Amino acid sequence: MRSLRIRQDLPKIMEIERTFPKKNRWLESAFLDRPGMPTVVTCVEPSPMDSQEILGYAVYQPCVESIELLRLVVAKKYRRQGLGRRMLAHFKQRINPQSCPTLSFWVPETNLPAHLFLKACGFKAVSIAHSIGNTNRPDDYVFEYNLFSGMMAA
Numbered sequence: 001m002r003s004l005r006i007r008q009d010l011p012k013i014m015e016i017e018r019t020f021p022k023k024n025r026w027l028e029s030a031f032l033d034r035p036g037m038p039t040v041v042t043c044v045e046p047s048p049m050d051s052q053e054i055l056g057y058a059v060y061q062p063c064v065e066s067i068e069l070l071r072l073v074v075a076k077k078y079r080r081q082g083l084g085r086r087m088l089a090h091f092k093q094r095i096n097p098q099s100c101p102t103l104s105f106w107v108p109e110t111n112l113p114a115h116l117f118l119k120a121c122g123f124k125a126v127s128i129a130h131s132i133g134n135t136n137r138p139d140d141y142v143f144e145y146n147l148f149s150g151m152m153a154a
């Protein structure tokens with residue numbers, strides 16, 4: 001994986017975003033620097049055949065004791081080829097038992113394929129984050145991969 005190159009990568013990322021139903025899409029602004037907001041980092045998985053092509057991408061926020069994944073996407077035609085697992089492996093290598101042992105990911109309760117994917121990659125659902133105030137928004141399941149838990153499979 002490599003860091004996002006905004007001019008080159010963002011149009012391709014937006015093409016992939018447009019394959020999602022509107023309510024699940026991220027807008028361009030979510031990928032750009034947001035002054036005054038917490039640091040958010042985007043990285044991309046380029047194609048080994050054509051470095052201009054983006055196979056997938058991840059957005060995360062480094063926190064004090066964890067890395068919070070905010071978005072992880074594999075382009076539709078490249079799914080079920082082990083790419084998502086490989087992208088998560090990149091983050092697993094970055095967590096540190098001493099300072100930052102946990103990878104976490106909030107996933108809407110309606111996204112069953114993502115739950116199955118995370119479970120297959122050794123994550124565990126640890127709690128439910130209820131959406132407050134906005135009844136149209138599903139609750140999130142909070143998934144964690146913790147280096148200390150001893151339940152990591154993948």
Ligand SMILES: CC(C)(COP(=O)(O)OP(=O)(O)OC[C@H]1O[C@@H](n2cnc3c(N)ncnc32)[C@H](O)[C@@H]1OP(=O)(O)O)[C@@H](O)C(=O)NCCC(=O)NCCS
Pocket residue numbers: 071072073074075078079080081082083084085086105107111113114115116117118120121
């Ligand atoms: C979730 C997502 C990132 C998975 O990426 P992927 O590259 O297709 O996943 P992998 O090929 O690495 O799958 C690893 C394992 O996860 C499980 N898995 C992945 N997708 C699955 C699905 N749709 N249904 C059931 N199990 C699934 C399988 O056990 C799979 O192993 P297998 O293919 O040998 O059976 C991808 O489907 C995606 O981009 N979805 C839309 C965005 C999204 O929902 N993001 C949230 C991510 S948690």
